[in-house]
Amino acid sequence: VEETAGGPRGERQPVKLSIGGVRVDLPADVEDWLGYLQVVQGMAPRTCACYRVAVGLFFRDDAVRAALAGPDGEIDMARFDRRVVEGWIKRRTLAGLAPSTVALHLVALRSLGRYLAGHGRIPFNPLTEIRGPRIYRREARPLTTAEVRQMFFGAPGKPLTAPRSDRELVDHVQFAVHYAGALRGSEVRNLRTDDVVWHEEERCY
DSSP: OOOOOOOHHHHHHHHOEEEETEEEEOHHHHHHHHHHIISSSOOOOHHHHHHHHHHHHHHHOHHHHHHHHEEEEEEEBBGOOOOHHHHHHHHHHTTTOOOOHHHHHHHHHHHHHHHHHHHSSSSSSSOOOOOOOOOOOOOOOOHHHHHHHHHEEEEEEEEOOOOOOOHHHHHHHHHHHHHTTTOOHHTTTTOGGGGGBBBBTHHHH
């Protein structure tokens, strides 16, 4: 991410980003928003940098630039609306971006919309009602029957050995009782070391 220095006589220049080797000029309203986030709202520089990249990708999109272009061909932020953002978010999703990345882009643009509305550039924030993609947690892979059997009885050539500590003893038994009895965690949590006896001859608890 690159920024231009101030112009001659202190004139303000638009922020420029280099994304994928393509330079993207951000409108002055967007530069003001980015400054507002960091200076007024105290946003962390790293988060602000992420927002800059997100809006840089947005304004780099040809369809977005065409939709926001004013009569003079320059970006007119008064044309910033829900339809333009929804179209871009859809294209990003179809391009295979992770839901978490798409959600971050939407958060950044929603913040921009809030700033533009609050400063009179648009009548209201058009992105208030847009919901980002749902981000699901991956379910943990359950143990296979063979893996459970190995934890109960050991594996061929590697029989179950006596626990090396009291904590390992309790952990093994809690797992066995929990699994075999289909119990809740709270029902086996109170097992104590004295409740468990290891039988060396039979190699079981």
